[in-house]
Amino acid sequence: MSSYKPPLDDIRFALFDVLGSEANFARLGFADANRELVDAVIDEAARFSETVLAPLNRIGDEVGCKFDPATGDVSVPPGFKQAFDQFVEGGWTGLTNDPEFGGQGMPAALGGVLTEMVDSANLAWGNFPMLSHGAVKALETYGEDWQKEVFLKPLVAGTWTGTMCLTEPHCGTDLGLLKTRAIPNADDGSYAITGTKIFITAGEHDMSGNIVHLVLAKLPDAPAGAKGISLFVTPKFKVARDGSIGERNAVRCGSIEHKMGIHGSATCVMNFDGAQGYLVGEPHKGLQAMFVMMNSARLGVGVQGLGLSERAYQNALRYSRERLQSRSLSGPKAPDKPADPIIVHPDVRRMLLTQKALVEGGRLLSLHAYSLLDAAEHEADAGAREHADTLVGFLTPISKACLTEWSIESTYNAMQCFGGHGYIHEYGMEQYARDARITTIYEGTTGIQALDLIGRKTAASQGAGLKLFLGMVEAFAKQHEGDPALAEFIAPLRAKAAEWGKLTIETLQRAASNPDELGAASHDYLFYSGYVVLAYWWARSVATADASSRPQAFKDAKRETARFYFARILPRTLLHKAAIEAGAASLMAMPAEHFGE
Ligand SMILES: Cc1cc2nc3c(=O)[nH]c(=O)nc-3n(C[C@H](O)[C@H](O)[C@H](O)COP(=O)(O)OP(=O)(O)OC[C@H]3O[C@@H](n4cnc5c(N)ncnc54)[C@H](O)[C@@H]3O)c2cc1C
Known part of the structure; x- marks a missing residue:
């Protein structure tokens, strides 16, 4: 259990x-x-x-x-x-x-x-x-x-809940294609929203008094594509400007989806049939507002991956200490027992250490990004706020995509530690693997995070976020220069940071003459970046633990995990670098019909 x-x-x-x-x-x-x-x-x-x-x-x-x-x-x-x-x-x-x-x-x-x-x-x-x-x-x-007054208080109190209604049957990633319409009502400044949204999390449920849908739709005079999207607040029960609650609005759940995982989360088809809604922000500027919703949600989905990895790891560790199978290759470790616990076997240790390194390093990646949100809002100095905002923008796709993809790896590794029992429902491990799978898809797939990182967050800003992160790496390396206890981490970290900068410049140069180069590099660039970011956090973890008053066992565990990370996980960057440098040609040369019948 x-x-x-x-x-x-x-x-x-x-x-x-x-x-x-x-x-x-x-x-x-x-x-x-x-x-x-x-x-x-x-x-x-x-x-x-x-x-x-x-x-x-x-x-x-x-x-x-x-x-x-x-x-x-x-x-x-x-x-x-x-x-x-x-x-x-x-x-x-x-x-x-x-x-x-x-x-x-x-x-x-x-x-x-x-x-x-x-x-x-x-x-x-x-x-x-x-x-x-x-x-x-x-x-x-x-x-x-008035919208803040009327909607925010119950949402913050939790007596009402909210949704994000973006996706439609024919469009998820490319929201410029959406068909939901908003027609101005003549009398009261509201709009009649008509259309079908699918996959809406918490679209309908019986936990709160009202549900506040934030809906993307197009006004009659909307320009084509993503520049023509507006955002509307459309509650399940109508709400007047004075906050009084009216009749049921013309929005209904048509069905819920039967899914691979997260069965307890309601994933709803929502039908809007002239539902009363109010414009949020300026007409045709809904995409900006959507990004505000999505940026917060993207860090949140990254944490979903982290949370699942942590729980799966805890259970795999407990099981690996209890399960007795075979003797250690280097001689019995529990001679009083019929066999050794499986944690003695190198391959089980590989799976456990991979989970531990990704979870504890990932926790820092995530909490650092959240801390930057605080700094971006509350730093006294405008320059410091901008600095934090740029850095968190750069780290958000890395956090979302890496923590969720690693949760697939981690929950599968955890399941594998259980052998056949991992595949059996009763032990609970297969649920984590099923639940983890969606996290790489919603709030923008991994592919879309990768494009965001290399496109909007790097190419379009001349690498502003990357430069800030590399500045953090160099400051840390300088601070600990000459410290023999950290030399084993500082030298490879510095080398990777230099390589990351060079790789970025070379990739952007190739993309200047062939835009497909950006897309072709995007996935590998994202993971290359994620592994270097984690190397930084592991080096800092060792430095911090050593300088702390924590028990020696804690310090040793951080150092041992960091060594594993640098020796066995950071080299994944070699593969990603090779794939980035291979360029777009081998991906794009084959005509679509050659993929098969
Ligand atoms: C359980 C669940 C809950 C969800 N909750 C919500 C919710 O609350 N609100 C909401 O609005 N939506 C929600 N979604 C929808 C989710 O956000 C979308 O499914 C997701 O964004 C992908 O869109 P799509 O399914 O249309 O896939 P598509 O956009 O059709 O993409 C298919 C594949 O093509 C790739 N692709 C598409 N365009 C590009 C490109 N330009 N470059 C590279 N690759 C590309 C994608 O990465 C993907 O691998 C939910 C989905 C699920 C399954």
């Missing part, structure tokens, strides 16, 4: 020791986020995740959401609503939101910690609050005052 224990020691190491969040929170003006309070919040989030959410993970998978075709209603799995009520009562939905709208104004980095534990415990359940968060961000940034 699968279990979950929040990894509080490593979370605190990442947040406080490595990232220095205690001082950061104070510097950024989070007056209440002192160490004592943040520790208390982390402990309580851990308790809630472990004791309330984790026990519902299995039943959520087995029972799933239910759709009633007669009414269009969707019911969530047993226990989900009660857990959500507790979450709302505890004020968790508004942890990081603006106090003006009822939030607690805590740092985004603390929100990242909460999200990891929630997603480890119960990813499907975690989707409900996550989607609300994206809706809040879009309304906060682009909503009119």
